[in-house]
Amino acid sequence: MTEPTGRRRPTRVALFITCLGDAFYPQVGEATVRLLHRLGIAVDFPLGQTCCAQPAFNAGFHDQARLVAQRNLTLFADYEYVVVPSGSCTAMIRLFYPDLFAEAPQLHQQAESLAARTYELSEFLLNIVGTDDVGAAFAGKVAYHASCHLQRELGVTEAPRRLISRVAGVEACDAEMSEQCCGFGGTFAVKYPEISSAMLEKKIASLQRAGADTLVSCDAGCLMHIAGRLRRQGMDVRVMHVAELLNAGHNAEEPRHAPGN
Amino acid sequence: MHLGTEGFQDHARQALKDEPLQNALHLLTAEFVPRRVAAMQALGDPEALRTQARAVKEQAIAQLDTYLEQFADNLDKLGAHVHWAHDDAEARDIITSIAQQAGAKVIVKGKSMAAEEIHLNPHLEELGYEVLETDLGEYIIQLAEETPSHIIAPAIHKTRQQIAALLHDKLGDPYTEELTDMTQIARRALRQQFLRADVGITGVNFAIADTGSIVLVTNEGNGRLSSTLPRVHVALMGMEKIVPRLDDLPVMLKVLTNSATGQKISSYVTMITGPRRAHDLDGPEELHVVVMDNGRSNILASENREALYCLRCGACLNVCPIYQNIGGHAYGWVYPGPIGAVLTPLFTGLDTAKHLPRASTLCGACREACPVKINIPHMLLNLRRQSVSRGDASAGEGRLFSLWAWVMRHPGLYRLGLKLARLGQTPFARRGWLGKLPPPFHSWTQSRDFKAVAPQSFRDRWQATLQYEQPSRNGAGGGRHE
Numbered sequence: 001m002t003e004p005t006g007r008r009r010p011t012r013v014a015l016f017i018t019c020l021g022d023a024f025y026p027q028v029g030e031a032t033v034r035l036l037h038r039l040g041i042a043v044d045f046p047l048g049q050t051c052c053a054q055p056a057f058n059a060g061f062h063d064q065a066r067l068v069a070q071r072n073l074t075l076f077a078d079y080e081y082v083v084v085p086s087g088s089c090t091a092m093i094r095l096f097y098p099d100l101f102a103e104a105p106q107l108h109q110q111a112e113s114l115a116a117r118t119y120e121l122s123e124f125l126l127n128i129v130g131t132d133d134v135g136a137a138f139a140g141k142v143a144y145h146a147s148c149h150l151q152r153e154l155g156v157t158e159a160p161r162r163l164i165s166r167v168a169g170v171e172a173c174d175a176e177m178s179e180q181c182c183g184f185g186g187t188f189a190v191k192y193p194e195i196s197s198a199m200l201e202k203k204i205a206s207l208q209r210a211g212a213d214t215l216v217s218c219d220a221g222c223l224m225h226i227a228g229r230l231r232r233q234g235m236d237v238r239v240m241h242v243a244e245l246l247n248a249g250h251n252a253e254e255p256r257h258a259p260g261n
Numbered sequence: 262m263h264l265g266t267e268g269f270q271d272h273a274r275q276a277l278k279d280e281p282l283q284n285a286l287h288l289l290t291a292e293f294v295p296r297r298v299a300a301m302q303a304l305g306d307p308e309a310l311r312t313q314a315r316a317v318k319e320q321a322i323a324q325l326d327t328y329l330e331q332f333a334d335n336l337d338k339l340g341a342h343v344h345w346a347h348d349d350a351e352a353r354d355i356i357t358s359i360a361q362q363a364g365a366k367v368i369v370k371g372k373s374m375a376a377e378e379i380h381l382n383p384h385l386e387e388l389g390y391e392v393l394e395t396d397l398g399e400y401i402i403q404l405a406e407e408t409p410s411h412i413i414a415p416a417i418h419k420t421r422q423q424i425a426a427l428l429h430d431k432l433g434d435p436y437t438e439e440l441t442d443m444t445q446i447a448r449r450a451l452r453q454q455f456l457r458a459d460v461g462i463t464g465v466n467f468a469i470a471d472t473g474s475i476v477l478v479t480n481e482g483n484g485r486l487s488s489t490l491p492r493v494h495v496a497l498m499g500m501e502k503i504v505p506r507l508d509d510l511p512v513m514l515k516v517l518t519n520s521a522t523g524q525k526i527s528s529y530v531t532m533i534t535g536p537r538r539a540h541d542l543d544g545p546e547e548l549h550v551v552v553m554d555n556g557r558s559n560i561l562a563s564e565n566r567e568a569l570y571c572l573r574c575g576a577c578l579n580v581c582p583i584y585q586n587i588g589g590h591a592y593g594w595v596y597p598g599p600i601g602a603v604l605t606p607l608f609t610g611l612d613t614a615k616h617l618p619r620a621s622t623l624c625g626a627c628r629e630a631c632p633v634k635i636n637i638p639h640m641l642l643n644l645r646r647q648s649v650s651r652g653d654a655s656a657g658e659g660r661l662f663s664l665w666a667w668v669m670r671h672p673g674l675y676r677l678g679l680k681l682a683r684l685g686q687t688p689f690a691r692r693g694w695l696g697k698l699p700p701p702f703h704s705w706t707q708s709r710d711f712k713a714v715a716p717q718s719f720r721d722r723w724q725a726t727l728q729y730e731q732p733s734r735n736g737a738g739g740g741r742h743e
Contacts, residue, residue, distance in 0.1 A: 019669075022719040023679055024712045029719035030727060037732040045723050050669040056662045058623065060645030060654065064666035071670060096642075152625030181582045185622025192620050193704035194274050198586040199622075200709070228709035231694055 010128060012042040014079035016072070016118070018089045019051040020220040028220060031247040032085045032121060038250065039129055043083075046075045052089040057096055058186055066100050073097070073110040081128065082118040085243050087150025087218050090120040095153055120150060122218055122242055126159040137168040137249035140238065143175040143212035145203070145226065147219035151179060160218055160242055167245060177206035184225035200229050207237060214238040216245050263408055266593035266605060269616040276587040281420045286588055289417050293579040296523030297630065304519060314516040315633040317509045318570035321470075321501075325561065328470035328503045329552065335473025339535030341548040349379035352553045356381065356462065356495055359549050360390060363493045365459035371477065371484040372396035373464030374412060374573055375497045375553060377595045378608070381462070393454045395483035397447055404431045410589030410597060412575040413521050418588050451483070461487035461545070465498035466572075467513055468550075471506045475550065477531040478517060480524075485531045494536070494545035500552050501569040513572070516632035521574040556608045565640045568603050570633045577627035577637060583620060592617065599627035599637045606644055615653045618644035657701070682714045 013036065017029045033043045049072065057065035072093070076082045084090045094115040101107040119128060126132055144164055150156050165172050183189065183199030203226060207215060215237055217223050227239040240248075264272050276282055301307040321328055333343045346352035360368060368390050370376065382403070385392045394403040398415040402408065404427055409415030416424065421438055429436040434446045463484050467476040475496050477484035488494045504513055518524045537544030560568055578584045578598030589597030594614070596604045602621060606614040623638040631637070648654070668674045689695055690713040698706045705711055717725075 017719050019675075023682075023714050026715045026717060026719040026722050030722055033723075033727050033730070037730060040732050040734065042732045045720070045728065047720060047724075048672050050672055050675045053669070056666060058642065058645070059658070059662065060642075060647075060649035061659070061662040061666075062646050062649075064662045067666045068669045148622065148624035148626075152629060179626075181622050181624035181626070183582065183622060185624070188620075188622045189709075190702055190704050192270070192273070193707055194277055195583055195586055195620065196622075197708040198277055199582045202582075202586075224712045225709065228694070228705075228711055231710045232696075232708065 009130070010041055010081050012044065012079075013081040013083045013124075014044045014046060014076055016049060016052070016076065016082050016084045016089065016093075017045070018084060018086045018220065020224065021085055022050075024224060025220045025241060028085055028241040028243050031241070031243040032083070034250060035134060035243060035247040036083070038247075039125075039131070039134065041129070044079070048075050052092045053100075054089060054092040054096075055186055057092065057100065062100060069097055069100055069111075070107065073101075073107060073114055076114055076117075077110065080117060081124070082114065083121055083124050084118060085121045085218070085241065086220060087120045087147045087154055087156065088221060090118055091149035091153035093118045120154060120156060120218060122159040122163055123154070123156045125163060125246075132159075132162045133166040134163065134246045135249075136246050138214075138245055139169040140214040141171045141173045141212050142167075142214045142216050142245070143173050143207055143210050144178055145175075145182065145215055145217040145222055146179045147217055147222050148181050150218050156218075160216075163242065163246060164216060167248065170245075173210045173212050175206045175210035175212060177203060180206070182222045182226050184221050186221070189225060197229075200225065204229060204233075204235070208235075212237060214240060214245075216240050216242055218242045263595070264590055264593045266609070266614040266617060269591060269593060269620060272591035272593060273587045273620070276591045279588075281423060282418050282588050285418050285420050286585055289411075289414070289579060290585050293414075293523070297520055297576055297579065300519040300523035300525070303525075304515065307519075310512060310516055311632055311634055313512050315570065317504055317513060318572075318633050321503045321505055322561065322566060322569050324505075325500065325503060328505050329500060331470040332468055332473055332503060333552070335471070336535070336548075336550055339473050339548075340538075341473070341535050341550055344549060344551045346551055346553040346555065348555050349553075352379045352497065352551055352555065353381060353384045355549075355551055356497070357385065357388060359493065359495055359547075360385070360460050363460050363547070365390060365493070367391045367393070367454065367458045368460045368462060369393050369395050369455055369458040369487045369491060370399070371461070371463035371479065371487040372399050372415070373462070373497055374409075374595065375464050375499050376462065377409060378499075378555065379497075379553070381497075393451070393458070395451050395455070395481075395487055396479070397444065397481055397483075400447055400451065401427065404428070408590070408595075411578055412573050412596065412598070412600075414575065418590065455486050455490050458487075458491040460493045460495060461489075461491035462495045462497065463487050465496050465502050465550075466517065467504050467510060468498055468502045468552075469505075469507050469510065470503055472534060474507065474532050474534040476510065476514075477533070478514070478527045478529070479531070480522070480528045482529050485529055488531065488533060489543050489545065492545060493547045493549070494533075495549045495551060496533070497551045497553065500554055500557050501571075517572050517574050520572075520576040520630070520632040560607050563607070564643055565603065565607060567635050568600070568607060568640060570635055571600050571604070572632060574632055576630040576632065577635075580626040580630045582622070582624065582626065599641075600635070603637055603640045603644065606648075611644070611648050611651065611653060615648050618648065661701075676718075676720070679714055679718055683716065686713050 053065040053068035097111040101111045182203045183196040189196040344355045394400045401416040410418040425438045465475045466478045536548035584598040602617040618641045627637040694710040
């Protein structure tokens with residue numbers, strides 16, 4: 001999935017911002033919109049959107065998840081591309097929506113269709129837009145955290161790394177545990193806080209060993225989790241979503257050098 | 262005895278504070294994981310091998326009845342005895358009566374997770390048999406009166422110092438922390454027992470349908486001794502251990518040993534095809550193969566059928582960030598780690614094991630390491646769904662998700678919710694973060710801050726300004742735009 005496809009370049013996409021992105025990281029959505037605009041791609045934001053339904057789905061509450069997911073089948077029905085700045089929510093739509101509606105043929109068909117049109121941001125840039133250099137500039141020692149659903153459910157491993165490495169001024173420093181889970185896991189972090197925290201400790205120790213001053217990932221969930229601990233410990237490591245990094249040098253409000261911001 | 266699965270959270274908490282355990286687990290992660298990765302890569306095309314190995318298991322399990330029958334027929338022709346055990350009690354009874362008829366006093370055992378599953382040792386000991394584990398790790402566990410904490414490295418939770426003290430206390434040899442000396446102490450003790458034993462009990466790594474052979478994979482040769490020295494050999498297997506053909510064995514052995522220990526091949530691979538024949542120089546007079554269902558038929562008929570593909574290599578344990586932090590005992594039953602979180606509820610029911618499928622971030626490292634690509638995270642999701650539909654979740658959680666669904670279906674309410682959260686957090690938020698959350702989310706903030714809801718959500722920004730911004734006209738080329 002690393003070669004650009006022969007399709008024509010997209011000119012318009014719908015943005016699915018995700019609930020975490022909307023409520024906690026609006027600057028990620030803003031960076032995504034401006035990044036896509038710089039690449040000549042128009043962005044629509046269907047205002048009826050809320051959540052992908054993953055929290056309920058992962059907890060086993062499929063009826064509740066279906067109610068929420070079904071709205072997205074309609075909301076995004078008419079877009080050729082749906083871009084999501086999250087590997088986790090993309091995996092929910094691409095892999096699990098078809099499962100959720102397996103019993104209802106018409107909805108299932110809609111779910112399959114949406115699954116085929118939905119892309120996580122970094123894979124969209126590399127595989128659909130066909131670029132690994134989006135003209136961003138950022139000075140820092142950047143470690144990449146590979147979020148679990150992105151790398152293991154969607155199989156997207158190369159796109160974010162390539163995009164990050166082409167940002168002018170970035171010194172990529174490979175944390176030896178970049179593929180290890182940070183312990184977030186949605187409600188897991190609340191239901192099993194001790195195990196979750198132990199996992200997080202190891203993640204952060206590996207960041208320190210790598211000497212990173214900036215951590216970049218494609219999922220706001222992981223970022224919020226890791227940043228929450230960095231902040232609690234008063235550690236001076238910047239935490240950025242990949243969209244912010246890829247729009248760095250162009251952001252209206254550049255990320256400040258503040259702990260866990 | 263096992264801790265039991267209901268107290269998972271307490272066991273996990275204790276394990277996290279257990280310093281020797283944490284040191285032992287650290288070694289496991291540091292050694293086993295890179296060894297497996299390097300070994301699999303050295304195979305050239307590990308992906309193709311895993312695909313091939315999975316196909317073998319898929320075929321074996323899809324036509325399990327046919328292959329079991331063929332296996333049994335071949336064993337019969339070879340002069341071996343085949344016993345079918347419906348459940349654990351029946352398996353124990355069968356093995357007990359074999360031991361009785363053999364007039365046994367001393368029984369040696371090769372490592373067997375199936376025997377752990379039916380709690381065979383305590384049963385035989387209660388009946389007065391002297392039962393001796395001969396795998397070094399199992400022997401240590403037996404001396405310590407514990408249960409295995411890992412599928413292939415049963416004593417992995419013990420440090421070298423703990424084992425040195427144990428050997429000194431139980432066997433009376435002078436205290437030593439030298440690995441070779443410690444091994445010699447155990448070896449001397451075990452060798453004598455092999456010669457005294459009347460019955461040898463082993464597990465089975467592969468049961469080959471078209472030849473009636475059973476295959477044992479060990480590194481200490483104890484499986485070979487247990488299956489050849491005593492007059493009677495009893496091999497206990499779960500019925501999923503079948504592979505259709507002898508020709509399937511090379512690929513299965515390759516993925517098993519490389520995944521388990523990072524070895525190209527284990528020190529000993531023993532293929533047993535029937536009991537001793539007239540012209541054989543050694544081997545047991547009697548060979549009994551006990552084929553056990555014990556819940557496997559139910560798994561076969563369920564959506565979680567692929568749990569039966571498991572080779573018990575332990576690779577999923579080693580890469581699992583949960584197992585790496587809490588070890589095997591916290592899981593509370595025979596099979597720990599990711600595959601245990603699937604197998605335990607399937608074998609023992611969700612009543613007591615409902616924690617196990619939930620105690621996972623669904624990170625998928627297990628599936629990536631699995632030599633037969635078992636989709637463990639998706640089975641954990643299946644089990645969570647089953648668990649909720651049978652009413653295991655708390656009423657509070659159910660109400661919370663129903664409320665959540667109602668809000669998420671009404672963007673106006675969702676927006677109102679954000680507004681209320683913003684108002685509610687105002688007195689507590691400091692520079693965009695919260696140090697404390699109310700129940701049921703307070704456990705997050707025990708060790709981490711939580712992000713405050715942003716003053717302006719993305720949709721606010723979109724409506725205020727972003728929707729009026731236009732894409733750049735010359736942007737279609739990608740690349741730099743400074």
